[in-house]
Amino acid sequence: MADDTQAFDDSAVVLTDDVGRFLPCQVEQRFDLNGREYLLLLPIDSPIEIFVWQEEDDDDDGVLMDIEDEDIDLVFPTAKAVLAEHNLTLQRTAITLTAAGELPEADEESCLILDLDDVDEAGEPMTEEFQVLANCFHNEQEYVLCTPMEPLLIFAYRTAEGTLAIVTPEEFQAIRGSLEEKLFDLDDEE
Numbered sequence: 001m002a003d004d005t006q007a008f009d010d011s012a013v014v015l016t017d018d019v020g021r022f023l024p025c026q027v028e029q030r031f032d033l034n035g036r037e038y039l040l041l042l043p044i045d046s047p048i049e050i051f052v053w054q055e056e057d058d059d060d061d062g063v064l065m066d067i068e069d070e071d072i073d074l075v076f077p078t079a080k081a082v083l084a085e086h087n088l089t090l091q092r093t094a095i096t097l098t099a100a101g102e103l104p105e106a107d108e109e110s111c112l113i114l115d116l117d118d119v120d121e122a123g124e125p126m127t128e129e130f131q132v133l134a135n136c137f138h139n140e141q142e143y144v145l146c147t148p149m150e151p152l153l154i155f156a157y158r159t160a161e162g163t164l165a166i167v168t169p170e171e172f173q174a175i176r177g178s179l180e181e182k183l184f185d186l187d188d189e190e
Helices: 069-084 169-188
Strands: 002-009 012-016 022-033 036-043 046-054 063-066 089-091 095-101 111-119 125-138 140-150 155-158 163-167
Touching: 002 063, 002 169, 012 163, 022 169, 046 069, 069 089, 069 140
Parallel strands: none
Antiparallel strands: 002 012, 002 163, 012 022, 022 036, 036 155, 046 063, 046 095, 046 140, 089 095, 111 125, 125 140, 155 163
């Protein structure tokens, strides 16, 4: 996905997707690699994930699943109204949904851990932790509105035209070692 960029200043950019949605991001790091400028970006507002409860069988309570992109449009008005009750403004932004406003303090009861059905390099099951912000219902289906506990970092690079393009998962795997080395060197300089 190629994204246009509009700079606020040197510390922030705005990514824009193919349908005109934008995502303001803070620039965490800038560096050159193989003659290309890369940026490590962090969304300014809080990323939001919407999960749906899917029943697996009669004996199970169900599992939380990501909703499909086309379902976001259906659930979005309800989710936006529910988050507004918590003084959060849900936004349909590029790359991810976001919420503007101050998130409540995370505690053990408001967090959940999801299995990613994958293993890490050590063979351990991979998980992701989320803070549950609210639940909502749409067409008798229960949805869970969450924010990831780990920051959502986005790798992008500047194209020859001066715009930003998101580093695809395939590109990331190809340059991962060099990126990690470059980031490690930048941390040592600070």
